[in-house]
Amino acid sequence: MPSPTLTAAMLSDLHKGSAAISIVPYDxxxxxxxxxxxxxxxxxAIPAVSFATADQLFTLQDSLNFTSxxxxxxxxxxxxxxxxxxxxxxxGGNWQVTGNVPSIATELFDYFFNPGxxxxxxxxxNSAAGSSAQTYVGKSYLNTKKSVEVAxxxxxxxxxxAIALAHVxxxxxxxxxxxxxxxxxxxxxxxxxxxxxxxxxxFAVLKAAA
Numbered sequence: 001m002p003s004p005t006l007t008a009a010m011l012s013d014l015h016k017g018s019a020a021i022s023i024v025p026y027d028x029x030x031x032x033x034x035x036x037x038x039x040x041x042x043x044x045a046i047p048a049v050s051f052a053t054a055d056q057l058f059t060l061q062d063s064l065n066f067t068s069x070x071x072x073x074x075x076x077x078x079x080x081x082x083x084x085x086x087x088x089x090x091x092g093g094n095w096q097v098t099g100n101v102p103s104i105a106t107e108l109f110d111y112f113f114n115p116g117x118x119x120x121x122x123x124x125x126n127s128a129a130g131s132s133a134q135t136y137v138g139k140s141y142l143n144t145k146k147s148v149e150v151a152x153x154x155x156x157x158x159x160x161x162a163i164a165l166a167h168v169x170x171x172x173x174x175x176x177x178x179x180x181x182x183x184x185x186x187x188x189x190x191x192x193x194x195x196x197x198x199x200x201x202x203f204a205v206l207k208a209a210a
Contacts (some may be wrong), residue, residue: 022054023168024055026151051153068095074088075087097168097189116141152165161207165203171189
């Protein structure tokens with residue numbers, strides 16, 4: 001009889017908190033490679049994905065969440081004896097990562113929104129005069145959501161573990177604020193999609209190398 005592999009030892013192997021959320025652009029033509037691929041047929045080798053110089057998202061405390069739909073099931077019955085002889089399980093569907101980014105930095109809006117033309121009513125060009133004669137300058141954006149395809153790495157607070165998502169479609173909501181004591185934030189929703197790199201996997205559960 002083989003030795004058990006699921007033991008109490010796995011209870012010390014936890015992924016808690018968040019040290020970093022890193023994102024790099026996803027290449028639909030190639031996909032994300034967790035392991036480097038050697039060159040073949042005259043093509044350049046495909047490197048493994050690296051998050052060393054990736055963009056990062058920062059989230060309000062306790063706003064980062066991983067959720068996935070529960071799988072559904074259907075009983076297979078026979079007329080005779082009204083017995084269940086099998087159960088068909090369906091995939092749980094959506095797997096999502098959500099969080100609230102407390103920033104209105106121009107770089108953040110440039111990343112997640114399409115630029116608009118200058119607003120011409122109460123705002124002249126891309127500047128506006130406030131009630132106290134303060135002038136504000138910036139950029140305008142369209143009020144349509146833009147989806148961005150990325151690969152994502154979620155590092156635990158201890159940095160002993162990480163979860164890599166090969167292909168994620170990322171969208172953000174418009175700026176929101178719950179009350180005057182908290183900053184305006186952008187809520188992002190990252191939906192996990194299949195990886196187009198054959199055999200590389202859609203996600204990876206990683207441990208810190210010794």
